[in-house]
Amino acid sequence: MKALTLFALFCVVLYGFNPADIQKLKSSDDCQFCDLSGAKLEGDFTKSSFNGANLSGADLRNGSFRAADFSDADLSGANCEGVELKGANFTGSNLENANLQKASIWATKFNGSNMTNTNLSNAGGAYAIFYDIDLTKSILNDTILWNAVFEKTKLTQPQKEYATKEEAIFK
Amino acid sequence: MKTILLSILFLGVAFASQEWINDFEEGKKIAKQKNLPLLVMYSTQGCPECQYMKKKVFKDKQIETKMSNDFVLVALDIHKDKLPFDFFGIPTFYFTKPDGTLIDKKVGGSREKDFLAKLNEIKK
Numbered sequence: 001m002k003a004l005t006l007f008a009l010f011c012v013v014l015y016g017f018n019p020a021d022i023q024k025l026k027s028s029d030d031c032q033f034c035d036l037s038g039a040k041l042e043g044d045f046t047k048s049s050f051n052g053a054n055l056s057g058a059d060l061r062n063g064s065f066r067a068a069d070f071s072d073a074d075l076s077g078a079n080c081e082g083v084e085l086k087g088a089n090f091t092g093s094n095l096e097n098a099n100l101q102k103a104s105i106w107a108t109k110f111n112g113s114n115m116t117n118t119n120l121s122n123a124g125g126a127y128a129i130f131y132d133i134d135l136t137k138s139i140l141n142d143t144i145l146w147n148a149v150f151e152k153t154k155l156t157q158p159q160k161e162y163a164t165k166e167e168a169i170f171k
Numbered sequence: 172m173k174t175i176l177l178s179i180l181f182l183g184v185a186f187a188s189q190e191w192i193n194d195f196e197e198g199k200k201i202a203k204q205k206n207l208p209l210l211v212m213y214s215t216q217g218c219p220e221c222q223y224m225k226k227k228v229f230k231d232k233q234i235e236t237k238m239s240n241d242f243v244l245v246a247l248d249i250h251k252d253k254l255p256f257d258f259f260g261i262p263t264f265y266f267t268k269p270d271g272t273l274i275d276k277k278v279g280g281s282r283e284k285d286f287l288a289k290l291n292e293i294k295k
Contacts, residue, residue: 084260086219104279106219124280126223144282146227167227 016057037074056094076114135159189229189239191246195255195271198245202269208294210242211265213258215249220280221262231283234290241294243269266293 021034025041029048037054042062049069057077067087074094082102091111095118105120107127115133121141125148134154145166155163163170192198195211202209214221229235238244247254249261256265256273264277266289277289 104220106223106280124220124223126227126280127219142282144223144280146223 189235189244191244193246193248193252195245195247195253198243199269199271202243202267202271205243206269207241207243208269208274209245209265209267209271210238210290210293211245211247211255211267213247213249213254213256213263213265214261218261223280224262224286228281228283228286231287234283234287237287237290237294241290264289 016035016037017039018035021031021036022039024034025031025036025045025048029045031053032049033052034050035054036050036058038057039055040059040062044064045068046064046066047068048065050073051069052072053070053074055070055073055075055078058075058079060078060080060083064084065088066084067089068085069089070093071089071091072093073090075090075098076094076096078095078098080098080100080103082104083100084104085100085108086104086106087108088105089109089111090113091109092113093110094114095110096114096116098118100123101119101121103120103123105123105125105128107129108125109129109131110133111129111131113133115135115138118138120143121139122143124144126144126146128145128148130148130150130153132152136154136156136159140159140162143166145163145168148163148166148168149171150163150168151171191212192201195209198209198211212221212224214225229238249258255271256263256276259276259278262278262280266274266276268274275289275293277286281289
């Protein structure tokens with residue numbers, strides 16, 4: 001028991017996340033308001049709910065999060081490189097300094113998200129929705145934006161020119 | 172002369188237009204007759220990546236011509252059709268020999284240049 005307590009404490013100190021929340025995620029698709037900060041998430045989390053969860057600094061690279069709900073979640077500094085996020089919902093989420101390079105963000109919804117320094121380079125984002133976002137400090141190098149929708153979203157002039165070339169839709 | 176020109180134009184259009192078959196066995200028969208590899212696409216309705224590939228990438232002139240001239244094209248709906256290979260997600264592109272033996276696969280949507288590179292790798 002002492003060893004288990006020490007192990008749990010070790011996890012919290014070293015990684016920050018709550019081990020009980022990892023168990024909760026493993027046993028159900030629902031991890032609302034969980035503390036998964038710094039955690040390494042592996043497996044299939046299709047349609048899982050991370051609403052309001054703390055995923056700051058988490059490593060999602062070995063997970064699949066198709067149609068997952070990240071609304072109001074904190075993903076600041078999270079590593080989502082190459083991750084399947086198709087159709088996921090990031091409404092109200094914090095994606096500051098998050099790495100979404102080569103991520104699959106087809107038809108993914110970014111609504112009112114903080115995307116300061118978010119790296120979307122080489123991500124596949126056709127049909128993605130960007131609403132009420134300041135993207136001027138995010139990176140859109142070679143991001144697929146065909147039919148992506150930009151509404152009430154701030155872009156730099158080069159970003160706007162790039163998105164136009166990509167046949168994005170501006171509302 | 173006019174007839175010849177019209178015929179050339181017609182052939183050009185015919186070769187450039189993509190004809191998709193919705194039956195793998197039928198595709199194999201045609202592939203054997205033509206001695207061409209098969210390109211089998213798994214997709215379904217409401218798949219954004221599939222729409223991107225169909226409406227954007229496949230419309231690229233080089234890709235359109237390459238696909239039409241060098242492959243027998245089979246489109247299978249993961250919810251409706253009999254699937255000859257393991258399912259990895261949509262869209263997945265399977266490349267086979269004319270007899271249906273799997274050569275390679277490509278999962279997910281991609282840029283025109285990447286898709287064309289894969290087509291050229293399969294059929295030089």
